[in-house]
Amino acid sequence: MGWNPIKDIKKAAKNVAKAVEKGAKDVGKTAEKAAQDAGKTAEKAAQDTGKAVEKAAQDTGKTVEKAAQDTGKTVEKAAQDTGKTVEKAAQDTGKTIEKAFQDTGNELHRAGINxxxxxxxxxxxxxxxxxxxxxxxxxxxxxxxxxxxxxxxxxxxxxxxxxxxxxxxxxxxxSSLLNNVATAAASIYGGPIGAAAYAAWYTYKQTGDLELALKSGVIAGATAKSLSMVNGLPSNTTDQFTKKVLASASIGAAAVAASGGEEKDIIEGFVKGAALTAAREHYKNMTAEEIEGRAPTKRAIPKPKLDPSIEHEYTILRDESGQPILDSTGKFHQIDIRSLPRDASHVGLATTNRDAGFFSETSTPMQTLAKLPYMNDMAYFHDQWAAVAKMEGVMVQATIVPAIILTVSGTDTPLINQTTEEIEEDATAK
CATH class of the missing domain: 1.10.287 (Helix Hairpins)
Structure with a gap:
């Protein structure tokens, strides 16, 4: 028999509820009193999750729409039944996000090895x-x-x-690293359709199975579309932020479950989905921008040496009281990176010297590196982070990897790649 999307996704939804409940019990053991108050809003958020998933998937096409509607109702019912369990999981959001970053860091480490x-x-x-x-x-x-x-x-x-x-x-x-870059590029420049097309092509190249290719494309496209819609939800209050995190987490878990993932894989998808929204919100708070992933369209602009006695064209970073932030010598102001062009290249060492060498932002190697997916987003965030934290010396270099981890965590690339890998592994096992 051929692939039955409705049957698979209904089964996936049931697995989501079981996986969420088990993950929630493990996390709930370490919950603190302060987090319990925040967790009280999670039950209601969980009830809304199914409707959010259902609505998000309705735009993916008439065939997928029917399956998505059934999935939404199933997930909604499961979420209502396990609302108290999800509430416990939400009580320790910090540890959940920490684990997500550790998992992403492990992936990044493996990518480095490759x-x-x-x-x-x-x-x-x-x-x-x-x-x-x-x-x-x-x-x-x-x-x-x-x-x-x-x-x-x-x-x-x-x-x-x-x-x-x-x-x-x-x-x-x-090379898995090249596949990661290709997946990111397809999603960045092609949106959900691009993500679906690449996932289907990649799965067919790896398995030679047209049904699995179609399944992979549908899941990747629906996942990308749903996460995009969740990203548009408000997050100004704790309640709104919690709902947003739970929505993206449930989408991640459902996507992995529909791909044939086991319980531990579903929990990993849940955590990745939660980390995605948390990372995106932190990035937005730091830079006032969204993670876009696109290559810069302008050459790097050398940053001026900000002596307090010299006027300059860029905004000075100020503290909460409005006072300029100085470096350790008390001589130079820190630049507010948000006043610089977002579409200019930011990868490399910030300097006033246009001929500063290999590692300067104006060098050809660094501007070439900036064209890789999400690299310029990472550099933009890292420059602002370094300015706010008044980093100097080796700390500037040491924090690049965490900045990469956070930026990648805020994208759908890790989750989409996991779904295609699950389908490929399932095909190999059979």
């Missing part, structure tokens, strides 16, 4: 592209000698695209 694999994969891709071009030219020459001029021109165009697609598929199968 950097060498990525370099090898890129090298292999370039080599395969060169071979493919040579083969394309050889085939074109044969067709021309046979008098097939039109065929030669046609295949020159189509074969090039086909070889590139095949070579790219080989490259991402050799």
């Amino acid at each position: 950097t060498a694999d990525a370099a090898v994969a890129v090298g292999n891709f370039a080599e395969n592209q060169a071979r493919s071009m040579a083969q394309t030219l050889t085939d074109a020459e044969k067709r021309i000698l046979e008098g097939k001029i039109v065929d030669a021109i046609w295949h020159m165009a189509t074969d090039s695209t086909r070889y590139t697609e095949e070579n790219f598929g080989t490259a991402i199968s050799e």
Whole structure:
């Protein structure tokens, strides 16, 4: 029999309730009195979660709409039944988010280990592209000698695209880091449709199964769309923030469950979903901007040396009393990064010297690095964080990795990749 979305998603919703209940019991053991007061609003938030998921998925298409409506009702009912359990889980939000960041950090560490694999994969891709071009030219020459001029021109165009697609598929199968970058790029520039298309293509390349490819694409697209809609919800009060965190957490758990994940995987999806909203809100509070992931459209602008006696074009960062924030020498002001162009390159060492070398923001290597998904967002956040915390010396460099972790946690890339991996693992197990 073929894949039954309604059956799978209903089953997923039941697994979500069980997984949430187990995760909530574990977290609830360490709950503190102060957190209990905050947890009282969670029960009502849980009741609204199903409706939020249902509404979010309705835009994904008529086929998915029916399944999503059933899923929304199932999740809503499960959330109502387990409301008290979810309330306990919400009592210690700090520990939940901490665990989410640790999990993301582990992923980032693994990605760092795979950097060498990525370099090898890129090298292999370039080599395969060169071979493919040579083969394309050889085939074109044969067709021309046979008098097939039109065929030669046609295949020159189509074969090039086909070889590139095949070579790219080989490259991402050799490097999880390249796959992460590709997933992010598809979601950033293509939105939910882009996320769905890439997930379906990737799953087909890995499994050769069209049904699994369709399933992967539907789940990825619905997840991206739903998380996008949750991001638009208000979060000005504790109650609103709690609802928002629970909504994204439930979407994460449902997505992993629908992909065939086991209980521990569903809990991981729940935590990633919660961390996503928490990270996005913290980023927004620090920078007054959303995490976009896009590459900068302007070159880096050297930051001026802010001597109090010299006028400058950028806003001075001030404390709550309105006084300028100085560095440890009391000589230079800190820049309010939010007054700088968001779409300019921010990756690299901030300096007034346009020729400061490899690590300066104005250098070609750093501006190239800024074009990777979410790198410029990370640098923008990190610069503001460093200014507010008055970081100096090695602390500036040491906090780059935490800034990367927070920025990546605020995106749907880790969650979408987990769903495609679950589908691939499920196919391998069968």
